[in-house]
Amino acid sequence: MKKVIILTLLYLSIGTHLLAQETQQTTVEEIRDNSIVYPESMTKQLSELLKTWQIDLSKAEVECERGINVVFHDSVYLKRLHRMPTEMELSFNSVVKSHIEMYANRRREQVSYMLALGDYYFPMFEQALDRQGMPLELKYLPVIESALNPVAVSRVGATGLWQFMMRTGKGYGLEVNSLVDERRDPYKATEAAVRYLKDLYAIYSDWNLVIAAYNCGPGNVNKAIARSGGKRDYWQIYYHLPRETRGYVPAFIAANYIMSHYADHKICPAHAYNTTTALDTVHVNERIHLEQIAGVLDLSLSELRRLNPQFKKDVIPGDSKAYALVLPSEKMYTFIDKSDEIMNYNRSSYLTHRANTDAYLNGTATTQSGNTTNIYYRVKKGDNLSIIARRNRITLSQLKSWNGLRSNTIGVGKRLVVGKEAVALPKTEPVKQMAQNTEGGSTGETETVNQFYRVRKGDTLGKIAQRNGVRVTQLQTW
Structure with missing residues (x-):
């Protein structure tokens, strides 16, 4: 009997030690922060997030029980985070809890919205991460960056799903100009973000530090490490980070939690009306307005914008280089077959700012009826x-x-x-001296006098011919 009691106590001791060790690895109780700064995506009005998508928050997906939030004991959060299939550290403390409660209480509708869009974006993120052998849970980074809004712009100008600053985006090959902003391109921005995260991991070898550096830049993380005496653990440099970045890793952990356990908090995915599952890509080699495509292909402009948010002004500048256009699969071959019709569809109405340039390039500048x-x-x-x-x-x-x-x-x-x-021009009085009568004039004979013109920059044969009241064919013959 005594032997049984001793063995039982031994097992209890070992179990308690393992549980304590497990808890120590996943909770950081000493972290306290009374001035938490939540990520910008968690504080924006929901109406801003619904501009791009037709989301019905009143309709839930089937087999989902919607209700008021359920509050759980800290041990439940701790256990759920610990059991998530991730290679990343998902710690729990009061700061993480405050972010979980933010999503579960005050941002419930935003979570519903993001769950609906997750069906569209998360597979894209996962494929890009998997190709680079990176943790798939990083797919939740755009949740805290942009709330899955591809046209989101922060107070400091960070843009797109992954919130690239212009300098960083260009450094990773993203094109940014007056018409195109590839920071808003879900595919290209995702590929660039994955490369950036991989480069940061090569520096820090710690995903929490990588996530912090993604938010505030490696320079600020390096300063925090130096101020902490060289510590390279996120929670040990927590108070040395910028205030806006301190809540960034907790928000990321909370996003992982809420996107996995939303049903436990009676949150349901919203219903998205215009999600298109079958998509295809076609390359555009002409300057085309999205409304031209919408008009010929019988698509809504809002759907084209949603699928191609990188075209800031709805113009595809395909005459400078080929651009990829995302379309519903059933419209791709129609686009190819009707490409000429699309390009000429109300062109003068949609591309009015190009009129002078087009005329110059085509040799028809300044003509009225065309020469x-x-x-x-x-x-x-x-x-x-x-x-x-x-x-x-x-x-x-x-x-x-x-x-x-x-x-x-x-x-x-x-x-x-x-x-x-x-093309025949209306009769115009020739320039004097181009063909003059002789002063004697009584015989009816004429004398041809050559009139010379020095070609200036921007001139075309059509322009010169019209200015001098002659035809292009005459100029070519002379």
Whole structure:
């Protein structure tokens, strides 16, 4: 009997030690913060998050019981975090708890919204992370960065799902200009963010420090490490970090928790009306407005914007380089078949700011009724600029000038101007001295006097001909 009691006490001692060790690894009770700064995404109005998607928060997905929040004991949170299948440390303390309660109480509708969008975005994030061998739970980083809003812009200008600053985004190959902002491109921004996170992990070898550095930059994390005496544990440098970053890892842990245990808190995914499961990509080689595409393909402009948020002004500048356009799969072949119709659909209405430039490149600037018409050719597989120029009996420089090309690279399917045809002009009084009567004039004979004109920058044959009251064909003959 005595032996049994001793063995029992021994097992209890070992079990208590293991439990204490487990608790020590997952809770950091000494952390207290009475001035928590929540991530910007947790404090924005929900209406801002619903602009891009048609979300019905009153409708829940099937088999989900919606109700008021259920509050749990700290030990329940601790146990749930510890049991999550993750290689990352998901600690629990009062700061983490405050972020969990923020989501479970005050931001319940936001969680519903993010759960609906998660079906669209999370598979994309997971694939990119898995390709690099990184923890899949990092897919929840955009939850605290942008609340899964691809066009989110922070107070300091960080943009997109992954909230890239312009300098960092460009450093990771994202294009940012007046028409295109690839920080808003879900695919490209995700690939760039994964590379950035991988680079940060190569520096710190600790995911909590990586997440902190993603938020405030490696410089601030390095300063916090130095101020703490060289400690490289997030919770040990907590008070040395910027106030806005201190709550960042707790928010990330809370996001992992709430996106996994939302049902335990009676939160249901909202219903998204316009989620498209089957998507495809086509490359655009012309300057096109999204409304032109919407009009011909019978798509809503809001859906095109949702699928292609990188085009800030709804313009795809495909005449400078090819851009990927995401479409519902059933519309892809229609887009290819009707590409000419799309490009010409109300072009003058949607691309009015291009009128002067287009006219200059096409050689029809400043004309009223037009003095030339363009002859077009669509590039086929195996073509190059030299072959196209030779086939149409024009010079390579003419071909490049007419089409505004700066290099010899050309994409299949692009429409090129390969020639110009003269169009009859209304009768105009010729410039004096172009053809004058002789002063004697009585014989009816005329004397031809050459009038010379020095070509200026920006001139075209059509422009010169109209200015001097002659035809393009006459200029070419003379």
